[in-house]
Amino acid sequence: MxxxxxxxxxxxxxxASSLAVIVQAxxxxxxxxxxxxxxxxxxxxxxxxxxxxxxxxxxxxxxxISCEGTxxxxxxxxxxxxxxxxxxxxTATDTTCDGLASKWNITQADFINYNDNVNGDCTDLVxxxxxxxxxxxxxxxxxxxxxxx
Ligand SMILES: *[C@@H]1O[C@H](CO)[C@@H](O)[C@H](O)[C@H]1NC(C)=O
Ligand SMILES: *[C@@H]1O[C@H](CO)[C@@H](O)[C@H](O)[C@H]1NC(C)=O
Ligand SMILES: *[C@@H]1O[C@H](CO)[C@@H](O)[C@H](O)[C@H]1NC(C)=O
Numbered sequence: 001m002x003x004x005x006x007x008x009x010x011x012x013x014x015x016a017s018s019l020a021v022i023v024q025a026x027x028x029x030x031x032x033x034x035x036x037x038x039x040x041x042x043x044x045x046x047x048x049x050x051x052x053x054x055x056x057x058x059x060x061x062x063x064x065i066s067c068e069g070t071x072x073x074x075x076x077x078x079x080x081x082x083x084x085x086x087x088x089x090x091t092a093t094d095t096t097c098d099g100l101a102s103k104w105n106i107t108q109a110d111f112i113n114y115n116d117n118v119n120g121d122c123t124d125l126v127x128x129x130x131x132x133x134x135x136x137x138x139x140x141x142x143x144x145x146x147x148x149x
Pocket of ligand 2: 026027086087088089130131132
């Protein structure tokens, strides 16, 4: 009886650690630092000429769009991206980012930008796992107080 419950307990631990590996931090999200509002009737080719970027670069920066036909007028395209480097990790003790964000003086929006494995509500953290709480540099529109002049 004891042996069976020990085995069951161990398999729960193994399952929990394999789940934890899946959600482990892979680092900050690629951030869009410059955007462009698509005018009426524009195609990826037109925009490529205007923006000085080829079609594959436009698609890489905007994975949701299709370059077949005209682009939806008014769509906001990303035209320049930045891959920040994480400079500090902290260990989660909770499943939300509230505690870590306030401890490290960053907003929830920062926290989500710094960790590409958390959801948009910052509610799927895994206790005991490292999360990025600081990156090198500021970007336009960064809500971090230290980036506001
Ligand atoms: C498209 O632009 C990217 C970024 O400037 C460049 O790395 C790539 O070689 C270009 N591809 C072609 C087919 O010109
Ligand atoms: C933060 O943790 C991630 C995931 O373990 C790791 O890849 C990264 O190198 C760490 N970064 C720093 C600055 O310690
Ligand atoms: C957090 O940021 C605010 C605004 O810049 C600053 O006044 C405050 O001292 C910071 N707190 C900590 C703990 O760093």
